[in-house]
Each structure stands twice: as C-alpha cells, then as structure tokens.
Amino acid sequence: MFVSPTGGSPSPVQVRELDDSFFGADPHGYFLSRIESLIAHADGANATVSDGVGRQFALKLGWERDGDALLASSADARELQVAIDAASLRQHLAEAVLRLWLALLQTKTARPGTASIWEALTSTPNQTSAIFDAIQKCEDWDTASVHLELLLPKQHWPQYETDPKMRQAVDVMGKWFDHAVTLLTRSDIHLASANNKYKHGLAVRMRNDVRIGFLPSDAVPAEGDSIPFSAVESEIVLFDKPFVEYLAKGPFDGEGKHGLELTHLRLDTPTLLVEATMLATLYGAMFHVAAARHAAWSATVGKIAPYPSLPLGPTPARLLGKAVTGMRSPVTLRPDGSAPTRGPGIGFNHGEFVSLAVDYEGRRTMTFEDDGGSD
Numbered sequence: 001m002f003v004s005p006t007g008g009s010p011s012p013v014q015v016r017e018l019d020d021s022f023f024g025a026d027p028h029g030y031f032l033s034r035i036e037s038l039i040a041h042a043d044g045a046n047a048t049v050s051d052g053v054g055r056q057f058a059l060k061l062g063w064e065r066d067g068d069a070l071l072a073s074s075a076d077a078r079e080l081q082v083a084i085d086a087a088s089l090r091q092h093l094a095e096a097v098l099r100l101w102l103a104l105l106q107t108k109t110a111r112p113g114t115a116s117i118w119e120a121l122t123s124t125p126n127q128t129s130a131i132f133d134a135i136q137k138c139e140d141w142d143t144a145s146v147h148l149e150l151l152l153p154k155q156h157w158p159q160y161e162t163d164p165k166m167r168q169a170v171d172v173m174g175k176w177f178d179h180a181v182t183l184l185t186r187s188d189i190h191l192a193s194a195n196n197k198y199k200h201g202l203a204v205r206m207r208n209d210v211r212i213g214f215l216p217s218d219a220v221p222a223e224g225d226s227i228p229f230s231a232v233e234s235e236i237v238l239f240d241k242p243f244v245e246y247l248a249k250g251p252f253d254g255e256g257k258h259g260l261e262l263t264h265l266r267l268d269t270p271t272l273l274v275e276a277t278m279l280a281t282l283y284g285a286m287f288h289v290a291a292a293r294h295a296a297w298s299a300t301v302g303k304i305a306p307y308p309s310l311p312l313g314p315t316p317a318r319l320l321g322k323a324v325t326g327m328r329s330p331v332t333l334r335p336d337g338s339a340p341t342r343g344p345g346i347g348f349n350h351g352e353f354v355s356l357a358v359d360y361e362g363r364r365t366m367t368f369e370d371d372g373g374s375d
Contacts, residue, residue, distance in 0.1 A: 015116040016298050022118035023291035026305040027096075028284025034089055035273050035280070042082040042269065046070075080206040083242040084198060086272035087265070091195035093279035094183035098131045099124045100286055101177070104150055105138040112297040117290055128184050128192050129251075147174050151285050153292055153307060169310035176282045179275075179316040182351075189326040189347035193248040194265050205245040212239040212264065212327070225364070228371040238324050238346065242267045247331065250342045258342055259332035266324050274319055284308040320349035329358070 003014055010018060047070040049058040054070050073081075103120035125131055140146050151173055152160060160166045184192050197203045219231040244265050250258030284305070291304040325347040330340035345355040 010116050010119055012113045015113055015119075016300065018116045018118045019294050020298055020301045022116075023287075023294050023304055024302050027287055028280055028305060028308055031089075031093060031276070031280035031283065035276055038082050038086055038089070038269075038273060041078065076208060079208055080242055083208075083267040083269045083272070084204070084206055084244060086269050086276065087244070087267055088195060088198045090272050090276045090279065091183060091191065093276050093283060094180040095128055095131070097177070097180040097279055097283050097286070098128075098135065098184060100283060100290075101150065102131055102135050102138070104286065104290055105135060105141055105146070108146075108149070112293075117294070132181055132185055144174075147177065150289060151282075151310075153289055165312060166310075168312050172313055172315055173282050173285065173310060175315045175317070176278050180279060180282070182316075186347075186351075187251045187253065188345070188353040189263060189265065189328060190248060190251055190261075191265070191325075193251070194244065194246050194263065197246040197248060198244075203246065206242065207245065208242040210239070210243075211237070212243075213237040220366075225366050226369045227366045229368045230371050232368075238327065239264060239266055242269070243326075255341050257335050259330060259334045259340055261328050261342065262331050263326055263328045265326040268323070271319060274314070275316075278311070278314075278316075278319075281308050281311065285310060317350065322348050322350045322352075325349050 003017065006014065047054045048068045049055050049065070049070055050068055058065070058070065099121055102124050103117055107115040107117055107120050125134055135141050148157065148160065148170065151170055156166070160170060186192075194204070213232075213235040215227075215231055215236075216234050219234050220227060244267060246263055246265070247260055248263065250261050252258075285308055288305055288307040291301070295301045295304055327344075327346045328342070329344040330342060332340075334340060343355055344358050345353050347353045
C-alpha cells in the first residue's frame with residue numbers, strides 16, 4: 001500500500017508492485033456490467049426500498065415517501081438517461097482503447113520490469129485530440145504485426161496463421177481500432193465535444209419529443225401557415241429517436257478558431273450499446289495480453305482477467321450503415337467577426353457530410369392539418 005518514493009520514475013520494485021495491482025483488475029467485466037445495467041434499466045428494472053442497496057440508501061437518505069418506489073423518475077427521464085449514458089460509455093471506451101494502445105506502444109520495447117504500463121497509461125495526454133497524435137509518433141504503430149501483438153496471446157499466433165475465423169476475428173477488432181480513432185477525432189460532427197458536454201455540467205438538452213425531417217418543396221404550400229398532414233408521406237426523416245442538442249465551438253483546424261455551433265446528435269441506444277460492447281471486447285483483449293506479458297516475469301501478480309472471446313462481427317460499417325449521425329448549424333460568427341466557414345449540414349455514420357443551404361429570411365412556422373390523406 002505504501003511505497004517509498006524514488007526518483008522521477010518508478011523503480012524496478014515499484015514497477016512490479018504497481019503493475020501487479022493494475023493487472024489484477026477486470027476492466028472487461030466492469031464495462032460489460034455497465035452495459036448490462038443500462039439494458040436492464042431501459043427494459044424496466046426498478047429499484048425499490050424493500051431490501052438490498054435500495055433499502056440502505058433510503059434509510060441513509062431519510063426522506064419520507066409513499067409506496068415502495070425509490071426515486072420519482074419518469075419513463076421519459078429513464079429513456080433519455082439510458083441514451084445519454086450509452087453515448088457517454090461508448091466515448092469512454094473509445095478513449096480507454098486509445099490510451100491503452102498508446103501506453104502499450106510506448107512500452108513495447110522496454111525490458112520487463114523497467115517500465116510500468118500503469119504509469120505510462122496515467123501519463124497519456126490530457127486532451128483526447130492529442131492521444132492519436134502521440135500514437136502516430138510511435139514506431140510501427142499501424143502495422144499488422146503490432147496489432148497482432150497487442151490483440152492476440154502469443155500462444156494463439158500459430159492458430160492465426162491457419163484458422164480463417166481467427167484471422168477474421170482479429171481483422172474485425174482492427175476495424176474497431178479504427179472506429180475508436182474516428183469517435184475521438186471526427187470533426188464535422190464533433191463527437192468528442194458532445195461527450196465533454198455530458199461530463200462537464202451536463203450542458204446539453206436531451207430530447208425524445210421532437211421529430212426532424214425534410215419535406216420536398218412541392219409538398220409545402222407557397223402561402224399560409226398550415227400544411228396538410230399527408231405531406232409526411234414524402235418526408236425524409238432525420239431524427240425519429242432520442243437525440244441530444246449541445247452548444248460548442250467548432251474544433252480548431254487549419255482555418256483557425258470557429259464560433260459557436262448547435263449540434264443535434266442522434267442517439268440510437270441499442271446501436272450505441274453494441275458499439276460499447278465491441279470496444280469493451282477490444283479493450284479486454286489488449287488488457288489480457290498485456291497482463292499475461294507482465295505475469296510471464298512477475299511471480300507475484302496473482303490471477304489475471306480471462307481473455308475475451310473475439311467475435312466475428314459486426315464491423316462498424318455493418319452495424320452503423322449510412323444512418324444520420326448528427327446535424328450542425330452555426331450560431332455565432334467566428335471570433336474575428338468573419339462569417340462562419342463551418343456551415344450547416346448533416347453528417348452520416350459512413351463519414352459523409354452533406355452541406356445545407358438555408359434560407360434564413362424565408363423561415364416560417366407552420367401547423368399540420370389533418371386532411372385525411374395519411375395515417
């Protein structure tokens with residue numbers, strides 16, 4: 001528990017003791033438990049004051065209450081909470097994968113006992129945008145052989161050479177490596193910024209009461225303030241699931257600083273949880289391989305978490321398809337007073353971004369009227 005401080009980096013004894021402790025964890029199990037709890041909560045698992053933690057919580061809180069319910073949360077609040085937590089968990093896992101990836105690359109050639117993985121992981125850059133930059137500076141960071149070393153226990157390498165399913169599974173994990181990078185670096189729809197807004201003050205608006213779509217111009221009357229309900233038959237739906245709105249400045253890029261943008265981010269909870277599961281599997285595989293390497297020279301590490309089964313799919317492309325990721329629109333001018341260069345548009349899961357031309361002067365508020373032409 002208490003170690004004697006040494007120089008600017010852990011001593012060999014401290015390296016062993018620190019990584020013995022770190023590799024005794026089960027992060028894969030932790031992440032899977034979070035995913036399961038979100039699914040159970042979404043599907044109606046209710047906490048009560050009758051027994052267990054709920055009863056202990058109620059006794060310590062000391063509030064008077066009617067009935068057996070623990071807290072008075074609504075079904076809408078539950079749906080939105082699960083959606084936002086699923087999105088946050090996905091980003092958490094993407095960041096965890098890249099940070100562990102970087103730490104393992106930085107210590108890959110170190111002699112056993114001379115570099116602590118835990119210390120390297122703790123020392124990765126604070127800014128998520130800088131993590132991938134640091135990864136790219138590591139030697140052979142994107143080679144197939146290095147990916148194999150990170151993902152697959154050494155005793156399975158011969159099987160990789162002869163087993164097509166093993167190669168497919170490793171290839172699938174490689175695609176999730178790429179997806180983790182996308183989740184942290186995508187800038188047209190700034191996903192990392194959304195996650196920051198969840199974490200820091202919950203500076204977002206969660207919605208499940210709004211439907212957003214486009215109607216062709218010939219379906220909208222040229223005059224008046226009403227529109228026939230039958231027009232929805234030709235609607236192109238963008239958001240029909242929960243989404244989150246957030247304000248953020250566009251990411252700094254080659255064009256300099258940007259003004260505020262309002263972004264609508266689509267939250268497809270089952271898909272988000274599948275993304276999280278695949279990233280958790282990737283993290284669990286990397287963690288086990290690193291733990292096994294540590295255990296090969298440290299006799300005091302104890303039991304390490306098991307190696308997860310590598311799935312044959314889905315790949316990110318198969319799971320996400322070409323659905324809408326989000327929609328952005330500028331709110332303010334750039335800090336220098338010039339017009340926004342990041343205009344309004346829609347981003348899609350396969351990476352495409354479609355710019356929109358908005359007629360701000362022609363903005364109208366219209367009410368749908370039942371014309372009996374649509375169900």
